[in-house]
Amino acid sequence: MISQGSDNQGNVFQWGDLLSDISLQRLLIVKWDGRGGSELTNLAGRLGFEVTTCSKPSDARNLIEGTCFDSVIIDRKSYDDELNNFLKWIASLGKEKPYVILAIEQGSADELANLIGIGADDFLFIDSGETESIARLQIMESRIRARKTDLEDIAKIKRDRNRYESLFLESPEAVLVLKNRQGKVIGVNRAVKSVLGYDGKALLGKYMSLIFPQIFGKDGHASSGEVLSGSTVLKAIPYRRPDGDHMHLDIMMSAIPWDSGYAVMMLCRDVSWRAGEEGNRIKDSKDQALARFAAGITDEFGDLLTSLGGNLTLLESTDFLSEESRETIKCAQQACERGREIINEIASIRGGRKAKMKNKLDLPDIVRKTVHYSLFDYDHIRPVFNFEKGLLPVMGDEEQIRQMINCLVGNAAEVMTESGLRDGKIIIDASNVVVGEGSLIPLNSGDYVHLTLTDNGPKLTDSEIGQIFDPYFSRDKGVRGFGLSRAASICRSHNGYILADSGENEGACFELYLPANSKDGIRADDKQSNESALRVLVLDDEPHICSMVEKALTREGHEVFCVSTGKAALRAYDKAEEFGRPFDVLLFDLDVRGGMRGDQTLSKIRSKNPKVKAIVTTGYVDDNVLENYLEHGFCGILTKPFRIAHLTSTIERLGRQQRD
Template sequence: MQKLPDGENTEKKSPHGFGTGAFPSCYPELQERLRELEETKASLAVANRELYESRELLNSIIESIPTPIFFKNSAGAYENCNRAFSDFLGIPKERIIGATVHDIAPPELAEIYHRADLELMAERGTQVYEAKVRYADGLLHEVIFYKSVILQNGGTLRGLVGVMLDITDRIRAEDALRESERQLRVIFETSQAGIIIVGADGTITFANRKMAEMFGCPFEELVGSRYHDRLHSAEREVGDCRMRRLIAGEIDHVATERHYLRADGSDFWGYLSGKRLENPDGSLHALVGIIADVTELKEAQRALEQEKELLAVTLRSIGDGVISVDTAGRVVLLNAVAEQLCGWKQEEAAGRPLSEVFPIINEKSRESLVNPVDEVLRTGRVVELANHTVLIGRDGTERVIADSAAPICDRSGAILGVVLVFRDMTEKKEAEEELFRARKLESLGVLAGGIAHDFNNMLTGILGNISLARMIVTSDHEAHPLLERAQKASERARDLTQQLLTFSRGGAPVKKVTSLAQLIRESASFALRGSNVRCTFSISDDLWLVDADVGQFSQVINNLVLNADQAMPDGGVVAITAENVDRTAEAGRKVRISFEDTGVGIPEKYLPRIFDPYFSTKQQGSGLGLATVYSIVRNHDGVIRVDSQPGRGTLFVVELPAVEKSTPSEKPAPAGRTPDAGRILVMDDDDFILDMVEVALKLLGYEAVTCRDGVEAVRLYRQELEKGAPFAAVIMDLTIPGGMGGKEAVAKVRELAPAAKVIVSSGYSSDPIMARYADYGFSGAVSKPYNVEQLGRALREVLGTAGE
């Protein structure tokens, strides 16, 4: 027979297994607790619904982001990805899900990705690295991976999330950065309640079967045990205090979360709704509690907060602007990037029409464009903006943007709003234009360099023979002025080939630390000789030094001043300014030179093309002047900008990196004593040049021995060396098509005679070997085309240093 709390004994049982007189006074309280349980269930349903809507919003955003995003589980299999990831692989999403990187990537790349994943999951942090990825177009692209591990509750590894940023083209890659997002993973079930009665001494006197299931022990074991022992150790002090207050009557009920232990040592969270069960006289009969297992609810609430925080962090962190609007087209949310690009803060933009916060126009027609939200709401599909779309910020700033809009749908598929994702493409567009110009220059440079090389070979023979003829013909001979004019014409042709070489791949500058102040004055004044245009100078007294090729940069000044002179046919002034510009630590110190005229100006439609080779609006222009300027400035790690308005003049600005040296470097002049006559070995594949050089050397007092390639030159040098009659000097052509050229031949000659005097000659007058000939074993250099005087000077400089 069971003893009831009020001391009465009975054996009569209710249909539920309890005595009929057991709970007549506590039944209403149990009903109340059950009602509270139903409210808890309703709260869980609301939480689940909010969680679903948050997940759908984030999924919509992820799907509309054009950056590839993927999720992997801890085994390395793909769990999910967005449309951009599927598109770049060229593999349907359903084939990606469940696959590993070894299934979709080439073996050599797959192993790299797999090792990186293992390293990341071992360290459980974040990972940023570059790798090669083969896109659907079959080409390998350089990609930055941003990856982070995903942890479950309790800190166990769930997997990883990755974001891929294509950086194959660097001006495409300038704006922008993509933050990773995590997939929502929340599944909650409805909890059930347990019923428990605790005596004044803290002993459990009654529990239903569900309560025993929740504690993970047999019903018989639960009844008679202490409630205190079922509490988690961290909860016991607080739980005991509340119980004492209930027993003492200081409070009559309690509603709180409690941390409980199961019999197997595991734990769970329960929502406890407890109340005093009193006797008719008001004395304590027992404590009645209803405990609902809210572990899943608590995890759902925690996950919901984490997902909300994740969404907020993601929206703040991604490099794209994100705007969400409701079905009325009014702004609901802006992330930090959108605030910056649009010029509106979240609190200012909320509730305003999208057209007010996000006004867009066509870049070319300047006409207003309809925001894509209406089309998304009408069709329910993702919509992308057309090319040449410009966003006008709140402050009037214009930015070229790329944009896509996607619907936000609820569980039933009803559209709740639209999310707009866009990025600033202004710098990228400018970079693409700059890259296109550079590639066009590079392509033309290859052709121009080859033409200039062959042309210089021909000019060498022409100039050499003209100079020989002038040495033979007396000054009063009727042919002398004709030869002089022919030489000047040939020298003009030589100047043209030099301009071709300047922006060809052989146009490496011969740099030295120098001050531009005097060079600017001398070159500008020389360019305006006989002109009705004059220069004014404003040059800082403490102008910083630069590392520059004096000859090439003199050409820059000459071409820009001549360009200004031609723009002012009725005369005028070219204002030249040179000043120091102290930028940030990243940009470094610069020297800025400005050339400003008051001429006719350049029409806006021509500005993008003025640096293109062979583009000219002048009838007599070659189209090489500004192209040469651009190439020289670029080869000096500098930049050039232009600003012009028709009828008001043009401003060119050149900026070069400054150097830290305090004084210009000077190259010591070589000794110049007259050498004794001797034999000179000449190696060149052009018979015309060999014939001319042989005659020229004879007139200069030397004996010439000629050959056509490096192999023969080395053989002849060894042969004469073994005879004890070495050559006084060797002149080698740098490039021999199909044979050994000067670069390889000089090394072999140096092996035979380390002190050999070898002069390098090339039609690529700005080849790096010509610029730094000593680094390659040569004693001197003579650029084609050259005449007899230049050839003699080169020999004197080399042979005049003998014995030093």
């Protein structure tokens, strides 16, 4: 603020009310001949202005281009030839233009209107007195201040407008502006393309009855009173995009001022995830029913195939068979093996046997070896590994993890080969991630290893992504499509999560989340051979299973006693202890009809002898006892249908441990 002036020696002169609130600082004076220009220069200096002087307009132009001046005072008469060009240049500066005062002689005001029209803002008589000069400076200061305020207000309005435009245009929800009580579109944002599937510009001028006939009438007018009022919320409205995809939208409408009237702002939000929750619950119910059916099938047919395969093995070992008979038995055994594979595939439809969670796994080493093995026959496909340094271990069943990776890699290799791709690539990335409570991934909070497999083969379609993990689904109609279903089942059995999507540029991308764990794992025991006869107690309610097991173990020199109920197993165990001939190994079926289950029977025996060695057999692969068989006292599992060789080696290994 300037309310006082000073001379070059620092003496202050009070000017009273005439000098109140003058706040200009930089003034350029283009001096004219005579003492008038010098007096004005001295006056401005005493008033506190930073005064710069020059002798002609060309010099003034150079100074203005290099320095910001608030105002310029220039003589009209002295520079008559150059003045017009100078004023035109000044006017071209736009908002950076300084305030221009022309110093004129009295009697020449007739040309002033033309000069003001081309860039001059005010005039000052050359022979004006000090009081009049100060008044002119006050007027100049007031106008400059008003102009600066106007420019700041305009800049603020532009900033606010840009912010609101950004909110409107960049909103993730589709926003449309509808004219008054009609559904005519007069404004759209960019998300209209991604949410509704329409090009926004193409919608301008159209009526919403084209998109939402259930909300807007065919005549283009809103058919609902709530919509007409411009204030409503419609939830989970079914919507079909132009590309055929179906989704659900929440639609919110509100009245907004528009020109001289009002308009309706319509916001559309994709809530397909929420609308699909009910469908997911129905799907889960069907999955559970399918899982129960699969469990029953695997149990019943597991018993049959175990008995059939075991008796064929026993028959093959006899000496009286002809070569033709042996060849027939071998074909039947191959059919049994195929039956075992199908039973295992059915078991993977939903759930399947939970991972043993016994071993602490070095995932990079397992993945590398499994991928190289899976691509052994695919010379045109190369793997690329990107593992984060310090990758956390996972706890799980190494055999199942290898099987899961093999299914995913094998599927990608087959698809790329069938597509004719000659330079295939599978990129395997692994990193540590933390899943928080607010995560969209349906997992418990904690540390996970994030494993992704991305190939450069054909992209997945939306329909393929939705059913790629379903049993029997396959691009190739000639295969059953159990591979990816089995991989998903194994991932879930490790309390993990798996999803599929198309890659960013090409191919398919599979993402897996496996729980990370740093606890020490328990390694499986080494196999040990049978060196002496063992006494084995078998509990199974299927006579053909008991007969086959008894023959198989007896042939190996072991003593076998079979029972069909839990009570009979308890009596047999007590009698054996009483006579001093205890059983070395117990082989109990988990599900026994009409009495105690195998785990219940074992619980009563372990109350007497906690160190007893027992094996559980069953075809119900998703039973809770199998997930935690060690906690129920069992030392091993035989999942039906099992092979005689596997039965014998497991019995002999545990029997040897018991005797040692």
